[in-house]
Amino acid sequence: MKSKKDPHTNRLGLYVGLLANSATWSGVTAFIVYHPEFESMGHFIMVIFGILYAFISLSLCIDKVQLRIYLISYILPISIAYFTKQGSDNVYIACLLWASTVPVYRIAMMHHREYWSLFHQAYLLKNYSAKLAELARTDDLTGLMNQRSFNQIFEQEIQQAVESRQSYGLLLVDIDHFKMINDSYGHLTGDHCLSQIGLILNRLIEDNIKVARYGGEEFVILLPNATEEKALALAETIRQNLSASVFRFIEREFTITVSVGVAVTYPQQITDAQRLFQFADEAMYAAKAAGRNRVALYQ
Numbered sequence: 001m002k003s004k005k006d007p008h009t010n011r012l013g014l015y016v017g018l019l020a021n022s023a024t025w026s027g028v029t030a031f032i033v034y035h036p037e038f039e040s041m042g043h044f045i046m047v048i049f050g051i052l053y054a055f056i057s058l059s060l061c062i063d064k065v066q067l068r069i070y071l072i073s074y075i076l077p078i079s080i081a082y083f084t085k086q087g088s089d090n091v092y093i094a095c096l097l098w099a100s101t102v103p104v105y106r107i108a109m110m111h112h113r114e115y116w117s118l119f120h121q122a123y124l125l126k127n128y129s130a131k132l133a134e135l136a137r138t139d140d141l142t143g144l145m146n147q148r149s150f151n152q153i154f155e156q157e158i159q160q161a162v163e164s165r166q167s168y169g170l171l172l173v174d175i176d177h178f179k180m181i182n183d184s185y186g187h188l189t190g191d192h193c194l195s196q197i198g199l200i201l202n203r204l205i206e207d208n209i210k211v212a213r214y215g216g217e218e219f220v221i222l223l224p225n226a227t228e229e230k231a232l233a234l235a236e237t238i239r240q241n242l243s244a245s246v247f248r249f250i251e252r253e254f255t256i257t258v259s260v261g262v263a264v265t266y267p268q269q270i271t272d273a274q275r276l277f278q279f280a281d282e283a284m285y286a287a288k289a290a291g292r293n294r295v296a297l298y299q
């Protein structure tokens, strides 16, 4: 899942937003300064309002450049509006406005430094903890769910299937003679092959279906609400696609085959996650024993 953009990497957007915000508010305030109906409000109330608004907005600015953009685009049009208005009072107010920006700027700088440093630290912490949680769920090599995450989700989903009286399917995909790939081409080639298989599985499997690397050269696919036909059809698609894929790594080209064990339980049969896993495992070993590169269903 995507997180919010780091404000420090999206400065242009912030500056444009800031400029638009300042321009709008300075326009509104300048309009009020010139409009005869607002004379009764009193210029000093307007200035106080302007300073308060400036202080709040300045405090939210991230850096000095933003503060300056804000000051120039906000204070300049208002003070010009006052300067160009007839009467010495107005020149006095414009000077007061400019003079008031100095303490406002200083206070805002002090305030925003602490505020943003805290905000930034909280933001980084949130980001790091989200990344850590993601790492704890993910297999490094393939980017798929890892075994720990699979175990949790599998237990929960089986429980739900039992409660809602639905069927549940599990596919266990095991690469045939993977040791030979490692022995012949090296461990790095084996790793590359595993990561490519992860990508192929992700491509073949619909978004709502979960796939995990169970460990070594074994992958599992969770199929809530699946019938035997559906589970077998998906297993066959996976087997055919993987065996038709050519893997390339450092000028080496090779193909692989897989054996797939399929187990589907129906409401009256479901006992627990371990048993369903064991059924799929037995089916996978039956596929290996029958000559590999095939799909076997647990009967």
Ligand SMILES: Nc1nc2c(ncn2[C@@H]2O[C@H](COP(=O)(O)OP(=O)(O)OP(=O)(O)O)[C@@H](O)[C@H]2O)c(=O)[nH]1
Pocket: 141, 174, 175, 176, 177, 178, 179, 180, 182, 186, 187, 188, 189, 190, 191, 194, 215, 216, 217, 288, 292
């Ligand atoms: N490159 C690489 N190899 C791995 C990894 N995890 C496990 N292996 C290797 O996978 C191989 C599994 O070998 P075996 O269990 O004998 O199975 P196999 O050679 O695939 O033979 P069958 O399953 O009987 O078809 C071993 O050589 C492990 O070292 C990994 O993360 N990377």
